[in-house]
Amino acid sequence: MFESHRILVYRQGDLILEKVREGRELLQLCEPVSDKLEVGSESGHTHVLNAKVYRYANQLYIIVEKPAVLKHPQHPPLNIEPGIYAIKFIRDWFLQERAID
Amino acid sequence: MQYLHVGIGFPGIRSYNIIVCNTFTSSCAKKHHIHGLNATASVVDKVFRRLFALIPELQEPFHVYKHSHREYRVYRYSEDLARLINMAIAFAYALHRYCKYDRRCYSRVMQSAFNACSSVGLCLQGVNLWMQYMNRVLEGRRKAGKKALLTRLERSTWECLHIIKKYFSDVESAPTFKVSEIGFSECFEDAIKILRKLFPEDVARRYANRICAGGNSIYLFARGAIIAIDARYAPTNVKIFYESCTDTPGYAMVKLVGASLVDGYINRIDWVALLGYDKQTNQVFLHYIPPTLIFKDIERARLWLLGLVDRWGNMLANFELIEA
Numbered sequence: 001m002f003e004s005h006r007i008l009v010y011r012q013g014d015l016i017l018e019k020v021r022e023g024r025e026l027l028q029l030c031e032p033v034s035d036k037l038e039v040g041s042e043s044g045h046t047h048v049l050n051a052k053v054y055r056y057a058n059q060l061y062i063i064v065e066k067p068a069v070l071k072h073p074q075h076p077p078l079n080i081e082p083g084i085y086a087i088k089f090i091r092d093w094f095l096q097e098r099a100i101d
Numbered sequence: 102m103q104y105l106h107v108g109i110g111f112p113g114i115r116s117y118n119i120i121v122c123n124t125f126t127s128s129c130a131k132k133h134h135i136h137g138l139n140a141t142a143s144v145v146d147k148v149f150r151r152l153f154a155l156i157p158e159l160q161e162p163f164h165v166y167k168h169s170h171r172e173y174r175v176y177r178y179s180e181d182l183a184r185l186i187n188m189a190i191a192f193a194y195a196l197h198r199y200c201k202y203d204r205r206c207y208s209r210v211m212q213s214a215f216n217a218c219s220s221v222g223l224c225l226q227g228v229n230l231w232m233q234y235m236n237r238v239l240e241g242r243r244k245a246g247k248k249a250l251l252t253r254l255e256r257s258t259w260e261c262l263h264i265i266k267k268y269f270s271d272v273e274s275a276p277t278f279k280v281s282e283i284g285f286s287e288c289f290e291d292a293i294k295i296l297r298k299l300f301p302e303d304v305a306r307r308y309a310n311r312i313c314a315g316g317n318s319i320y321l322f323a324r325g326a327i328i329a330i331d332a333r334y335a336p337t338n339v340k341i342f343y344e345s346c347t348d349t350p351g352y353a354m355v356k357l358v359g360a361s362l363v364d365g366y367i368n369r370i371d372w373v374a375l376l377g378y379d380k381q382t383n384q385v386f387l388h389y390i391p392p393t394l395i396f397k398d399i400e401r402a403r404l405w406l407l408g409l410v411d412r413w414g415n416m417l418a419n420f421e422l423i424e425a
Contacts, residue, residue: 005419006421009409009423010424010425011407011422011425012424012425075381075382076381078423078425090406090407091408092389093390094307094308094372095307095389
């Protein structure tokens, strides 16, 4: 059975924010990338969130210090609660390595 | 003079190694064991043990020796004996498919098949009769399974037609681009020219690589409009079915199944994908999903795209999903 701890996952279009449990210890290993999250989507528009972006081993993380809003011109705004999130995208069976699931 | 060496693995390593040699000594196994016929399934072990116990010719080997982890029994070669050993392996695999998990079935069939095993010749006849019977039954089961699969997909296709007509009316008349069937490089070059117009370079390359690497099917892609790429290199009848569909306030989605048909029946599932329409952004999307999700709930399949379930549809974590 799963632990009682629930993982918070936000999705806006093809962008996925998954809350991580590691916390700030993880960020000590990461290198800072930018002070704002800006991710281009397939439509040419951009997902924007006021949060610091970090990178560790090709994985991007963001730290949301206080409640923030993820914005995109084509999607309703999404309220993001404070925490550390891994940035992920919609996946496709043909585009990923077979061994990974 | 030729000899038949039958190497019997110890219990737990039930691996049989059968070699035909000009010598009866252990040098046969030492030199030629890689050229021999190997059988490892435990059902083979069951069948062989019964054979060795019943057939007088097999009870008295000409010579016995040990090599590696096997005990080799050496018999004077005869066409019938070699045929029986080969048939016993085929019989064991057919028996496994015929009986599946029914233990009584194994002993019942073996008892009946080996009933007349007072000699190799008589044993051949008994085993052969059972082989023919089991193969007929297995063929019938295969056909019934294929028919049931076709019926199920045809019915679901019919049920999802209204969603297709409402949101994806161009899917059945999508422009189809044929790529070269000469070889992988030619197919890749053709495919990437088309896919570059729809996707960024790395995505186009990976899609092109995937569809040209022996897929032999027709693939759909959606980015604004829907297109098809025909990457068949051999004549194949490919049909696209709609396995399930959903229409929610946020999106409409259909699970597509690309299948190859032979003699009107489904012979192979080539791919499974989710074709969706995002009502907020007014965009059509298509993502391929693992074929293991073919009969899983469409919502479960969508969660695979988000990385929240594994390719069997099992939840990877206890999550709370908030979407916009």
